[in-house]
């Protein structure tokens with residue numbers, strides 16, 4: 362296939378433009394980077410900042426403990442995310458139940474989402490991890506499990522609303538089509554409404570999971586040695602805040618793949634809508 | 636008689652959309668509903684399929700009073716097929732999954748048996764190679780034919796068609812109409828709401844003109860189109876002729 366001179370000229374022109382754009386971007390990045398570095402290191406007090414937050418030897422000493430603590434965060438995140446998704450979906454489904462028999466169930470599910478979206482997570486955490494063990498009941502789960510439960514029940518409140526928004530976004534004509542085929546209400550929910558709803562709300566669900574992965578660090582308030590708690594211990598030993606920075610960097614690194622997946626899913630969903 | 640609609644009333648707010656409407660449909664009969672936009676054609680079809688509750692009157696299907704509140708509507712809908720103007724295929728399912736959903740979940744046929752029946756239907760309507768495609772990869776005419784197959788595979792006693800060609804580009808209308816013509820040849824009992832007067836004339840045994848919430852005039856197409864007795868019908872038809880649709 363031979364191209365006309367006009368097309369060859371267009372291709373050559375676009376290629377030149379691309380090269381120029383890349384060069385401009387590189388130069389601009391370099392200038393901004395140098396300005397930032399000079400501004401930061403030249404600022405008064407930079408030496409003290411570096412000592413208390415970016416002390417490399419302190420970082421090296423703290424890293425093993427903080428990383429070990431992070432493993433706990435990771436495990437907690439996986440269980441809490443799965444638990445909150447399951448409970449959130451259940452509550453969203455309970456809110457869609459119809460008929461007078463289910464009135465109390467619907468009311469409870471609605472009350473649940475109102476309560477746990479309004480209640481600060483920290484209060485739920487304190488009540489469950491500090492208050493409940495004080496009851497000295499038989500077979501009390503560990504503080505860690507209680508902290509996990511606090512995260513699950515709080516996040517389930519948000520996720521239930523996300524699922525419900527998804528369920529309501531499915532057009533009534535889809536329900537009519539399913540019912541007209543003789544499917545029962547439950548079969549319609551199961552095979553027609555939910556699959557579409559979940560696909561549509563995958564981006565906000567993942568976003569809440571990113572938020573959850575940060576809040577998992579709050580269980581340190583109750584004592585379990587996760588990354589945040591490990592950093593706190595090492596800070597108390599050295600009177601240096603570098604371990605917190607280490608923990609922070611690890612959290613960000615941990616979140617990156619999840620955030621990348623979220624962005625990708627969101628982009629794909631947006632493209633499918635258009 | 637398969638379907639008998641007796642004095643049905645349907646009110647939205649203060650608007651009486653159906654106001655004591657009577658209609659009967661015999662086996663193998665094709666009835667075309669015509670009337671201005673908003674005259675209640677879709678509402679009537681939705682009432683027959685129990686997608687809307689009626690406010691008065693009765694609807695009978697095969698000698699059973701289906702608007703009796705003790706009747707299970709899911710069981711009634713299993714015997715009636717309906718196809719909508721906007722196709723309403725399930726976007727997350729392939730063509731084959733769309734068609735086999737009800738046979739497998741409602742009629743308890745095996746997945747294999749249902750898929751075989753679905754492929755046979757798709758071959759008949761020239762869509763065999765689309766079995767595994769998702770609806771958004773199909774043209775409007777293809778989607779609508781899939782929607783008709785989805786309704787037909789459950790062997791309904793009665794097929795309701797609600798302006799199944801109005802959302803289609805003109806060049807795609809023909810393929811859907813020819814499918815309906817074939818169904819008539821096979822003796823399928825149908826009630827169709829339509830704007831395609833030419834088609835209603837060809838395929839319908841009886842044409843019903845809806846106006847004021849009632850069937851104002853009905854008869855064979857030659858009579859209703861050729862020599863309408865009601866002034867309102869004449870007025871409606873002359874507007875249609877002006878719009879170039881007859």
Ligand SMILES: Nc1ncnc2c1ncn2[C@@H]1O[C@H](COP(=O)(O)OP(=O)(O)O)[C@@H](O)[C@H]1O
Pocket residue numbers: 647652670671672673674675676677678679
């Ligand atoms: N769900 C509804 N709520 C309120 N009004 C409705 C509803 N469905 C239909 N209508 C009204 O009922 C009338 C008849 O509508 P429809 O049956 O769709 O007419 P047609 O199909 O003949 O164009 C219209 O005025 C419409 O606005």
Ligand SMILES: [Mg+2]
Pocket residue numbers: 676677678797798828
């Ligand atoms: Mg209509």
